[in-house]
Amino acid sequence: MRARFGDQTSTALMLAIPALLGLTLFILLPFLTALALSFTNLRLGSPLPVEWVGLEQFRRIFSDADFLRALANNLLFAAVVVPLQTALALALALLLNQGLRGATAFRTLFFMPVVFPMSLVAVIWTLVYAPGPNGMMNALLEQVSFGYWEARDFLRDPVLALPAIMLLSIWQGSGYQMVILLAGLQNIPQELYEGAALDGAGHRQQLLHVTLPQLRNPLIFVMLVTTILAFRLFDQVQIMTRGGPDNATTTVMYETVQAIFTRRQVGRACAMAVVFFLLVLTITWLQRRLVRQEREVA
């Protein structure tokens, strides 16, 4: 055994070391640093000595109204965007899986926003949401409501600002979910549908009893990715609303960047990053459990 191992260990290490070194220096080490610093009061450029403050930073951020609002916004964003975007992507995938002519062209179209950088998307949609009756979204809503819609300034409206950001996020992200669900649909064995049809199952029953159960894992995956994206929400907020108006669109990442960037509070920002990590960890753990349960049943 020893001889067999020994003969490849040095080669393997040589191959793996650049990557392992990179991961250690730029991911593992910063992460452990964040953990450690979240228990201190470190500030960039502060003359005060650095002190160990225990859980003080966590106590402070959880009694900070801005941060709590940010957490609530992230949760609301996830609660609205994840089901809507998944439903839209599923509908698109089902439509494109009917063997229609031109399906590939439609797939290309719906996937196109995915290759757009989010910062550019945010800029374009700022124009879409332009205030006044000439704004594209205002004009569209006026048309479809037969003139009942009164022009609003979406991005400066405390009620509409977050939904406005949700909408463009759905526009940018559903193509990504769609191609994954489409691949999942194409993996479902045709015999299952044939069997169901023999049993007299109609289209709707086939969808409920064959398609959706077979699509379970891809669905859980896209929902997990979208939930995590909802908690990473930053670019759109920074570019379009700066967290406003009145914190209506602030997010955990936005507050974190504010803490380190404008207030130079390293300790506090690290505590926020740790909270963010715990959220992501919980979501991932939930997903793993859901997938595993299914495997046990099957």
Add this chain to the structure above:
Amino acid sequence: MKPTAHFLTQLLRYSVLTTLALLFLAPLIIMLVGSLKADARVLVEAGTLAAFLPDEASLDNYADVFRRSDFLRFFFNSVLITSAIVISGLLVNSLAGYAFARLQWRGRDLLFNLVLALMILPFEAIAVPLFYGVSMLGLRDTYFAQIAPFIANAFSIYLFYSFFIGLPKEFEEAARLDGADTLRIFFTIIVPNSKPVFASVAILSFLTWWGSYLWPLMVTIGPSVRPLPVAITGFFTLPPLLWGDILAFGVMMVAPVLVVFIIFQRWFVRGVTASAIKG
């Protein structure tokens, strides 16, 4: 199903798809058409059908972008940073994936589990300490700070690992009997037979880093090493607000990606899908 009923279902499907496609396309058409219009008309006509019609089109806005901003510089920065990350990432991560998938060595399983665990960590969770470290070392506003942290990537290693582990054993055995060493086997046998995974990883990391915004926003100070995603927001807030110019900037920023996407779209879709099925 009766032929007429079938026809009606098809018609319904096409109308739903077409309506959705138009809604999806509208913002992109507005960008393209607006970039060809006089600045003052972009906002005024945004809510009318004129937003979709480029009458009196001109390229003045494009000329303005070059005059009012250092577009070529930003473009060069984005190309340099993204290609450096993608190319060195392909090399570094595929070698590691190969070592984990095909070689027997002590500590392999332990280290591989560590790599898997790191996959859960989103970049946002380490942006703050990384920023602190980069500031302390005086490395802000450098290419280095925008490239080095992202070369090694746990998810890329995992994608390579998943692909390599599925290759038949006979691949290496013949070559090994001929006395070829591991590196030689890797480059002459493994790499040529693994084009799909290299394409997937390249496309995924290209998309991630070409559009990356948070990190360059944090580490760049001036325009010298600033990439396009941060540059466009700078241009966006540069007074006076000229929508035609901003949209022209956007078109030039996304056009190269769109061209590559249209040509290689099968690979884009496959790359994105691979990340889901493997993950």
